[in-house]
Amino acid sequence: MSEQIPSTMRAIEITEPGGPEVLRIGERPVPEPGEGEVLIKVAAAGINRPDVMQRTGMYPPPPGASDIPGLEIAGTVVALGPEASGVQEGDSVCALVTGGGYAEYCPAPASLCLPVPEGLDSAQAAAIPETFFTVWTNVFDRGRLASGESLLVHGGSSGIGTTAIQLAKAFGSTVYVTAGSDEKCQACTDLGADAAINYKTEDFVERISELTNERGVDVILDMIGGDYLPRNLKSLAVEGRIVQIALQGGPKVQMNLLPIMLKRLTLTGSTLRPRTVAQKAMIAHSLREKVWPLIESEKVRPIIHATFPLAQASDAHRMMESSQHIGKIVLSNEEI
Numbered sequence: 098m099s100e101q102i103p104s105t106m107r108a109i110e111i112t113e114p115g116g117p118e119v120l121r122i123g124e125r126p127v128p129e130p131g132e133g134e135v136l137i138k139v140a141a142a143g144i145n146r147p148d149v150m151q152r153t154g155m156y157p158p159p160p161g162a163s164d165i166p167g168l169e170i171a172g173t174v175v176a177l178g179p180e181a182s183g184v185q186e187g188d189s190v191c192a193l194v195t196g197g198g199y200a201e202y203c204p205a206p207a208s209l210c211l212p213v214p215e216g217l218d219s220a221q222a223a224a225i226p227e228t229f230f231t232v233w234t235n236v237f238d239r240g241r242l243a244s245g246e247s248l249l250v251h252g253g254s255s256g257i258g259t260t261a262i263q264l265a266k267a268f269g270s271t272v273y274v275t276a277g278s279d280e281k282c283q284a285c286t287d288l289g290a291d292a293a294i295n296y297k298t299e300d301f302v303e304r305i306s307e308l309t310n311e312r313g314v315d316v317i318l319d320m321i322g323g324d325y326l327p328r329n330l331k332s333l334a335v336e337g338r339i340v341q342i343a344l345q346g347g348p349k350v351q352m353n354l355l356p357i358m359l360k361r362l363t364l365t366g367s368t369l370r371p372r373t374v375a376q377k378a379m380i381a382h383s384l385r386e387k388v389w390p391l392i393e394s395e396k397v398r399p400i401i402h403a404t405f406p407l408a409q410a411s412d413a414h415r416m417m418e419s420s421q422h423i424g425k426i427v428l429s430n431e432e433i
C-alpha cells in the first residue's frame with residue numbers, strides 16, 4: 098500500500114445487538130484490498146434499512162463480510178489489490194459492498210465500482226448503489242417490468258421507493274405507490290408517481306382497482322409481506338408479478354393460492370447482499386449502460402433527506418427508525 102494510507106482508521110462498530118446507542122466510533126486497522134478489490138477512501142456512506150436490522154442482530158453479515166455496517170460508499174480509489182482491473186488509483190467512484198461502509202476506508206470489488214455520475218457530490222453518489230442495484234435486479238430483471246406496464250411500489254417514500262418511482266417512470270411505466278402520510282404521498286407524486294395511496298387512511302386494494310379500472314397492476318414491489326400478500330394478489334392483473342424484497346409486516350401468512358393459478362401470477366423475490374460478486378457485477382454493468390445516462394442527464398437522481406457526520410451514525414439510525422425521512426440518509430467523512 099502507498100505511504101499516505103494510515104495503518105488505522107475511524108469506523109462505526111456495533112458494540113452489541115440493540116438500539117441506535119450501540120453504534121460507537123472506534124479505531125480499526127485499515128483493511129487491505131483482496132484479490133480483485135480496490136481500497137476506497139470513503140467520503141460518504143449511505144444508510145439502508147438492512148443496516149438497522151444488522152444492528153439489532155436480525156441480519157448478520159454473510160460469511161467473509163466486515164462486521165462494520167454500511168453497504169454502499171462513495172470516495173476515491175487509493176490502492177489496487179491483486180488482479181483488480183477497470184479502475185485506477187485516484188478515480189472517484191461509488192461502490193456496492195457487503196459491509197464496512199461506515200468507516201474512513203473500505204475495500205470494494207473493482208467490478209462493483211461505478212464512476213461518480215457527473216454533477217453529483219459524494220453524498221449523492223453514496224446514496225445510489227444499494228437502492229439502484231436492488232430496484233434494477235428486482236423490478237426490471239425479476240419483475241420484468243416493461244414500458245407501458247404498471248407498477249405498484251409499497252413504501253414509495255423510502256430510499257428504495259424513491260428510486261423505483263423514478264426508474265419505472267423513466268422506462269415508460271405507470272407508477273402507483275403506498276406511503277404512510279399525505280406529505281409522503283405528495284413527495285412521491287412530485288417525483289413522478291401517477292398516484293399515491295396513504296395506506297393509513299385508504300385501502301390500497303380498492304384504490305388500485307379504481308385506478309386501473311379493475312384490471313390491476315402488472316408488477317408489485319413489496320417490502321411488507323405478511324397480510325399484504327393476499328391483498329397484493331387481488332391487486333395484480335392477469336400474468337402479474339410480485340417481487341418480495343422485505344418482510345416488515347412479518348414472514349408468515351395464510352392465503353388462498355387459487356388466484357395464482359386463475360390469473361397466472363408469479364411470486365418471486367431476492368436479497369442482494371449474499372449474491373456473488375459476478376452476479377452483482379452483471380447488475381453493475383446494466384446500471385452503467387442504462388441508468389447512468391439517466392442520472393447524468395438529471396432525469397433520475399438520488400433523493401437525500403439528511404446527511405450526518407460519521408460519528409453521528411446513531412442519530413442517523415434514530416432518524417431512519419422514526420420513519421420521518423423521504424429518500425435516503427447518508428453519513429459523511431467530509432465537512433458538512
Ligand SMILES: NC(=O)c1ccc[n+]([C@@H]2O[C@H](COP(=O)([O-])OP(=O)(O)OC[C@H]3O[C@@H](n4cnc5c(N)ncnc54)[C@H](OP(=O)(O)O)[C@@H]3O)[C@@H](O)[C@H]2O)c1
Binds near residue numbers: 231252255320369421
Ligand atoms: N431484498 C433486498 O435486496 C433489499 C435491499 C435493500 C433494502 N431492502 C428492504 O427494502 C425496504 C426499504 O429499504 P430502505 O433502506 O429504503 O428503508 P426505508 O427508507 O427506511 O424504508 C422503509 C419504508 O417502509 C415503509 N412502510 C412501513 N410499513 C409500511 C406499510 N404497511 N405499507 C407501506 N409502506 C410501509 C415506510 O414508510 P411509512 O413511514 O410511510 O410507513 C418506509 O418508507 C426495507 O424493508 C429493506 O429491508 C431489501
